[in-house]
Amino acid sequence: MSDDTWSPPPVLLTVDLVILTLRESRLHVLLVERAEDPFRGMLALPGGFLNHDGEEILDAAHRELREETALTAGRVHLEQLAVYGDSGRDPRGRVVSVAHLAIAPELPDPIAGTDATDAAWVPVEAVLSGEVELAFDHHRITMDGIERARAKLEFSSLATAFCREEFTIAELQQVYEAVWGTELDTRNFYRKVQAAKGFIVPIGTDRRSTGGRPARLYRAGPKTVLFPPLIRPTPSAPEENTRKEEE
């Protein structure tokens, strides 16, 4: 923490959001079409500058989340992801972005925010495959956000943030399958989530669906740390993960 006599160069601080949700059992990320230069017309993560001096970074993230999704705090998970500050990332000058990861249950269609002409849920495979191009370094931020979500499903109760207040174990399993991109054994999954005491707690009632036995309903439990964890299946072989590591 320096205190030199010269005035250090100020930077502009933005908040960007990787908002993930499930739609039709597939993982989606919210993207907006930029209404202004730079990158006008291109897809980007929702976000924006801090709106007045003194606004907290986390508050700004909540505000942007509200503006884009009408999600009020409480029913959303929001956490800091990382800072992206490479000098070349924004043509307007030195703009440093504090990226956040948000997890939401399935929502009605998004509303256009102040900075975006349009907003839409995009399947993450379309982003990961490079099929859709994103403004700034938002492609990388999105990948980092997805990887964070994948990793946290193993050891935390984050998965419940994808669900509505009441959910079945089958719905919870769909979360894991969609985020990890794998298939899981229903029977074993059933016991594993119950073995992690405090992860989910049964609500008395059942949910009857078309055909088949009714499923018990659950609510998110008090624990955020899963023990034992739900280890994600190795995609095929954990080989050749040599010297890189996202830092």
Place this chain on the structure above:
Amino acid sequence: MSDDTWSPPPVLLTVDLVILTLRESRLHVLLVERAEDPFRGMLALPGGFLNHDGEEILDAAHRELREETALTAGRVHLEQLAVYGDSGRDPRGRVVSVAHLAIAPELPDPIAGTDATDAAWVPVEAVLSGEVELAFDHHRITMDGIERARAKLEFSSLATAFCREEFTIAELQQVYEAVWGTELDTRNFYRKVQAAKGFIVPIGTDRRSTGGRPARLYRAGPKTVLFPPLIRPTPSAPEENTRKEEE
């Protein structure tokens, strides 16, 4: 990413470092005594403002690290930790800090940097217990850095960053024991690190010490992701970790 007509408020960006090392088999963090207000005379993490327009954040972190420890890149691990930007955290105004985690092998005594009257290695228990007080929100940053290191030892080869280029398995074990604050079974540890292929590779020679069989020497291997991981023993019981989670 906003593009409104009003000018968003600029902030001052600093880089702070949680530099961890082992000294006499105990985990230490590097702290400096502040030479200037605010918090003059108090202990703080090394760090400072970006030094000219266009300096990359990671470069600034490397520069601060060099200034405090004479560590050149290469033999150090340095990664971004998190952003701390609460409006009240710095009495000078809106100062946002990008905290970094650095891991270094045992070093000669630190050199005073430009911003510090003195720098010293402090055992982390002294910080965690609240025995030493830190300036700004550096106590919290330090705790977050230590927790990050503890977590990464499980799944990454980070532990080798605490060692010199050549090390024995016993030395590596001391790293795990010091960082986790636990004792490990020598025999099982021995096999586990060898089972994680690519973690450490034997160099031909042995190191003879006073009394006892010579130990084989190893070097850090090519893999950064450990498989299987070295799970950290549950401190006693994994109970009551309810609704908090560092975010």
Place this chain on the structure above:
DNA sequence: TCAAAAGTGTTTCGGTTACACCCATGA
């Protein structure tokens, strides 16, 4: 030949997998 540190073998045990099987509902 003894102490000390390095390294090996082996048993036990808990968690995961794989899969056969039973349960409850709507059509």
Place this chain on the structure above:
DNA sequence: TCATGGGTGTAACCGAAACACTTTTGA
């Protein structure tokens, strides 16, 4: 009564913990 999805039982398997035991050095 049958198809469908929910939920239970259980044997095989595998990695981790625990610990007895052997090896190689210096004193």
